Every structure is written in C-alpha cells, then in structure tokens.
Amino acid sequence: MAAITPATATTAASLPLTQFSSSSSSLSSTSSPISLKVKTDTLGNRCVRCGVRSLENQSGHRSLDFLSNGDPISLINTNSSSSPISMAAAVSESGAKCSKRVCLFYSNETRDLAESIVSQSDCIELRSINWKKFDDGFPNLFIQNAQGIRGQHVAFLASFSSPAVIFEQLSVIYALPKLFVSSFTLVLPFFPTGTSERMEDEGDVATAFTLARILSNIPTSRGGPTSLVTFDIHALQERFYFGDTILPCFESGIPLLKSRLQALPDSDNISIAFPDDGAWKRFHKQLQHYPTIVCNKVRMGDKRIVRIKEGDAEGRHVVIVDDLVQSGGTLIECQKVLAAHGAAKISAYVTHGIFPKSSWKRFKLDTKGDPAEGLSYFWITDSCGTTVKEVMNKPPFEVLSLAGTIASALQV
CATH class of the missing domain: 3.40.50.2020 (Rossmann fold)
Structure with missing residues (x-):
C-alpha cells in the first residue's frame, strides 16, 4: 500500500477498506455504519489512505495509523453489531486483486496512454519525470522522488516515434533499474525500426537489430533482467534479435x-x-x-x-x-x-x-x-500517440486502446 500523508491524500476511491465520503472532520463509510474520526484539524475535507494497525474488537474502538508521518486515526464502531470479520475480509479482498503494485513512468508522448492504463487498475500508480533540455540541446532529465521507488516494481511507457526522442528516453530507461527497484518493465507499444528496411544488398544496415541489442543491455534490477512488452512487431524474425538479458513479451492488438x-x-x-x-x-x-x-x-x-x-x-x-x-x-x-x-x-x-x-x-x-x-x-x-491526437473524432477512424492489455501485462 502506498504511503500517503494528510498533505498528499487525494480521492476516496483509493481507500482499501470500502468507499468513503468526506464530511468535515470525519469520513463516513457508504457501505457500513463505521466512521473514521481524524484526530487533526489540518485534514479538512480530504480523504486519506492509511494502514490497518488492528481490527481486533477493543471495546468498540479500532486503531489505524498513517503509513508515513502523520496523525493517527481512530476507527470508531458506531454499531456494536458490525462485524470486524467483514472489515478484515474487505481489506483482504482489496489486496488480493493486485499481484503487485507498479510505479509507472511515461514519456511526453505517452502521457494520455499512461493515464488510461492507471485508470484500468488500482495497482498501478503514475509517476513523472522532468523532461527538459540544456542550452546546447542535450537532455536535462530528473526522476522525481527517486528514493521513493526503492523496492518497488517500476515500469516505463516509451514511445520511439522519432530518432530525436530515443536518446533521452534510453537515458531514463538505463537509469531506472539502478535505483534499487524490485523489477523493471519497459513498455514499448510500437517497435519502430526495421519497418521499411530490406536486407537485400551487402552493406545494408539492420537498425532493428541495433535497437534490439541496445535494449538487451538495459541494466538488471534487483529482481533480474528487464521485461519488454511490445505489440505486433513488424518482422517476425526481429523477435530473435534480442539477447538473453531481456525478457520480451510479444502482445497483439x-x-x-x-x-x-x-x-x-x-x-x-x-x-x-x-x-x-x-x-x-x-x-x-x-x-x-x-x-x-x-x-x-x-x-x-x-x-x-x-x-x-x-x-x-x-x-x-x-x-x-x-x-x-x-x-x-x-x-x-x-x-x-x-x-x-x-x-x-x-x-x-x-x-x-x-x-x-x-x-x-x-x-x-x-x-x-x-x-x-x-x-x-x-x-x-493508441500505440502512436501523435497519430491518435490527429485522427481522434475523425471518421472513419476509431481508436482501440491498449491500456487494458498493458495494465494486465504489468501484473504478470
């Protein structure tokens, strides 16, 4: 469960127990007569995610704590007939839906797709990167809250739509696995190189092979080699260009x-x-x-x-x-x-x-x-974000989103 303090709490939908709605200094359950009474005046009408410290019945009083710095919360049973077993079952059921929690980073072009992926699963959390350039045009990159992803499952949603953006994304792709993450997955919906290449004459250069070898040398994370998720690769033989230090997962639309x-x-x-x-x-x-x-x-x-x-x-x-x-x-x-x-x-x-x-x-x-x-x-x-923006709401075009398939792949 992600650590959220009163200052960073966002929506009631993130609560694992049940759905809650806020009301002044308390949060009332919409599915059972149990309320969260917050011992602080700083929370206002915000909703919080917190960790269960105990669900044992102690004279109708149950305690919860924030998972990071913050005030404790008391869970008060306003109806003595409420069963602590049902509450524990709700927590267990919520946790069982996620095989793992994933921090998803994205490039500028894939932001819309990344947001769609997150909307498909409560197990995936969106993280951001500052994409800037120095005066000489080279990338000036910063991974926000880098220490906060230690021990986490991390994924990066890439788009190699043009050679101009490949280098800056490769820099991030090579950096993320070295931040002591539990595992690293690269999602590259469209593998771009080699779509027009014809290896017919001596001297023809297979750029698809070059890119595959670059990706095959991504640093290993604490959990082992990088996993690569890509869709409908153009030339079937390109799947054999990858080395043994990357685990390609070939999906289809x-x-x-x-x-x-x-x-x-x-x-x-x-x-x-x-x-x-x-x-x-x-x-x-x-x-x-x-x-x-x-x-x-x-x-x-x-x-x-x-x-x-x-x-x-x-x-x-x-x-x-x-x-x-x-x-x-x-x-x-x-x-x-x-x-x-x-x-x-x-x-x-x-x-x-x-x-x-x-x-x-x-x-x-x-x-x-x-x-x-x-x-x-x-x-x-929506494997090519630039195209999606151009053809959206322009018949005969319809966009079928890969978000659900990618969200499922990240849980493997």
Whole structure:
C-alpha cells in the first residue's frame, strides 16, 4: 500500500477498506455504519489512505495509523453489531486483486496512454519525470522522488516515434533499474525500426537489430533482467534479435479488433482480408474463425498491382488487417480490388497507425455505399500517440486502446 500523508491524500476511491465520503472532520463509510474520526484539524475535507494497525474488537474502538508521518486515526464502531470479520475480509479482498503494485513512468508522448492504463487498475500508480533540455540541446532529465521507488516494481511507457526522442528516453530507461527497484518493465507499444528496411544488398544496415541489442543491455534490477512488452512487431524474425538479458513479451492488438467486430450489427457477415502473405502468416491463426481473403502484390514495371490470391469478397463486409500503415498505398490498392470483386463494405485495422506526413487524410468515410471510395471503419490502437491526437473524432477512424492489455501485462 502506498504511503500517503494528510498533505498528499487525494480521492476516496483509493481507500482499501470500502468507499468513503468526506464530511468535515470525519469520513463516513457508504457501505457500513463505521466512521473514521481524524484526530487533526489540518485534514479538512480530504480523504486519506492509511494502514490497518488492528481490527481486533477493543471495546468498540479500532486503531489505524498513517503509513508515513502523520496523525493517527481512530476507527470508531458506531454499531456494536458490525462485524470486524467483514472489515478484515474487505481489506483482504482489496489486496488480493493486485499481484503487485507498479510505479509507472511515461514519456511526453505517452502521457494520455499512461493515464488510461492507471485508470484500468488500482495497482498501478503514475509517476513523472522532468523532461527538459540544456542550452546546447542535450537532455536535462530528473526522476522525481527517486528514493521513493526503492523496492518497488517500476515500469516505463516509451514511445520511439522519432530518432530525436530515443536518446533521452534510453537515458531514463538505463537509469531506472539502478535505483534499487524490485523489477523493471519497459513498455514499448510500437517497435519502430526495421519497418521499411530490406536486407537485400551487402552493406545494408539492420537498425532493428541495433535497437534490439541496445535494449538487451538495459541494466538488471534487483529482481533480474528487464521485461519488454511490445505489440505486433513488424518482422517476425526481429523477435530473435534480442539477447538473453531481456525478457520480451510479444502482445497483439488483434483481441481488441475481435471484440469490436463482435459488436458490429453485421458481425455474421465479416471476412478478413490480408494485403500480403506476411500479414496472413502473422495474424491468420488469431482470426481463423472468419472467412479469409489473401491478396498479393505484383510489380509490373514501376507499378505495384494488388490482386486477390484466394478468397471471395462478394457481398461481404471485408476488414483489411495488417500490423501497421505508413503511406497507405498498399491498403488503398487492396481496398479498390476488393470493391471491384463485389465487397459490400470495406473496413481496415492496423495496430500501428504511423501515417507520416499526415497520410491518414487519404482515407475517407464511405457515406454513399461505395466501398471503392471510402471505408466504413478504420481501426487503429493508441500505440502512436501523435497519430491518435490527429485522427481522434475523425471518421472513419476509431481508436482501440491498449491500456487494458498493458495494465494486465504489468501484473504478470
């Protein structure tokens, strides 16, 4: 349980016993006739989190103490029929929900996602870092309350959206495990390097391998190697770039898509289309209960033509699935060929909406029942924070949040 003094107490929802509402100098339980009477005039109408010192019945009086410097609190049983066993059960039930408590740090770009993650679990607490720069442009970084995270489980939510921000975040990533933390987890929703690389000629440099080796050398914490949580890595072989000193956990956004598809009114008429064999290899097992269409790309001179390799789009709501989109050229060509083969509706899903140079503007909403001209839906996750801000509330785009999946991963 985090230590909170009267000066730092925040909301009643943080109390582990039951939900409390404040009233002048006392806090009254909304679920049982028990009140917390505070022996101080400095608390006002604030709510507090405190640790139970004793729940034994001592003439109707039970005591609690703050876990850090502060005034003691008396728990007064105003009804002799109230059972101390039920109170203890409430405390036990609250604690059982958390396998561990996690201090979550975040970068500037991932703040919104970090706040969403914290809202998913009472076991995760948001912590902040001062991100500044010296006059020469190099990072001036400060981890707030560094001593306060000793012995805690710590995570950092990163975004390597551009080379300009990678160095400053790596500096923090390398510093956190050395602050005597119990464990360290790096959450990198989008592993960015290698998405456009083609290792075809001698001299081509695999930057994905470079980044994987950098992350593989993060200092170990007291609990052992760093855990890495990432989603739908672009090239499947990249998972083998990591060394033995990091524990990669490869998650997927596809379960979010499946839940969304099940909520559609025409969920029984869905077919899944893969723009190429690579997307089929990556995702077809997770979507095997849907009829499948596989496209492929054929180069004819300087042109790239997309054709249907297998499957039938006639009369179906076809959802094109891939791990990421950049310019969107392949996806648009796939959309056109599916419409030409009789698709009734066309939607798209990618885990990572990168959209450099605002290429998301190429995708329009189908308002006339013509799937060749527009999409019914374009689902992306919030793995790329900059994109989310640009497309929010702009149909056909919908954002499926990774917050719940990340919150669960942090409890492993």
